[in-house]
Amino acid sequence: MATVILVRHGRTTANAAGLLAGRAAGVNLDEVGRDQATLTGDRLAAVPVVGVVSSPLERCQQTAQLIMERRSGAPLAPPNLDLNLTECDYGQWQGRTLTDLATEALWSVVQSQPSAVTFPGGESMAAMQARSVAAIRRHDAAFEAEHGPGAVWVAVSHGDIIKSILADALGMHLDLFQRINVGPASVSIVNYGTSRPSVYATNTDAGDLSWLSGSSLTGDAPVGGGAGQRAPRT
Template identity: 70%
Template sequence: MGTVILVRHGRTQANVDGILAGRTAGVDLDDRGREQAAATAERLTSVPLVAVVSSPLDRCRQTSALILDRQQGSPEFVVEDDITECDYGDWQGGTLKQLSTEKLWKVVQSNPSAAVFPGGESLATMQSRAVAAIRRLDAEFEEKYGPGAVWAAVSHGDIIKSVLADAYGMHLDLFQRISVGPASVSIVRYGADSPSVHATNTESGDLSWLRTAPAPADAPVGGGAGPA
């Protein structure tokens, strides 16, 4: 089975200011965001990536560039529209403080599967397109590079949370329970029958174990011995 490393972009000034940037152009990493992305890129030097797939938005491209610069090999670089940020429609550019007073806010928090952003897309549509893209790309890279293929997808908080919720078998209404910080690393392996989640929202730690042979298709009863 292939392995996808889900990387959220580093911090932006919009994150600091509490602004829902959405798909706004020109939202760059701030100084702290570049430091975060560089630290994540350094963590990933121990993993020979076959590809880095990025959301088309600037903050993800910048994070991807730092990852690619630190890889010893020559991973493919792919821009994938289906892992771009949610289309927040009329909410885009608003402050979280102001948006929290909207009736829709409670729906987004407690019943996100029913949330449709005015002038934008629903969270259910966002999850559907993102999960389909991640699964499709994972299958393509596994077919091309073999079952030990490891690749990175650089995307956004809500996108990664929705992909993790699917991998955990969680209903979308529970996805707000998952935290995904700037430049964090989460890891999913897609088996023949079901995915397995190996990390969520990590900011440190050795990733060299991903160089070993892929995990068996069946879940280890009792937890197993872990990677070699």
């Protein structure tokens, strides 16, 4: 299968203020977030990305645009906006501060048993995972069908969305997904393979990614760990 690079949007004004933005309109990257997204774009500049899919929320579109501006070579089509990669519907929690939400009884359930959580007036975390994983696998299959098994593509989304996708790829129950961290503008890498997903990176915000150029990540796992990827370009 193709390889997906999962990118969380850069820091936003809501992140900086400690607010749960949810699906609210008008939440933009702040200066730090723009710098983070630009750095991620620099990391991805050497990768032959064949396409970009993004959550339709402004912060993800802005991150995708900054990534695409750092690319060289043939221009890509504008990002494909997919509602299934949009933020979780936090319902009545949206717009409240995290410190306030931490006093709610539901907060501890979100931390320890997210599969049992349905946000008041919003979405269940199980439904969030189901739609986002299905979307990633659907896009991955489409990119492979069009560009071949060595295709690399980018999905720009949100923290809980990416955590749930990584949990699925790692074979983890949703109740364990809070063990995964996904920082602003971080890069995680998944190849779905022919028999199972393989996770090549999680939550990275630095490091060379040029090894993805011309690299085939399909096949069985190397017993003993294998030789790894080639050295970074200098």
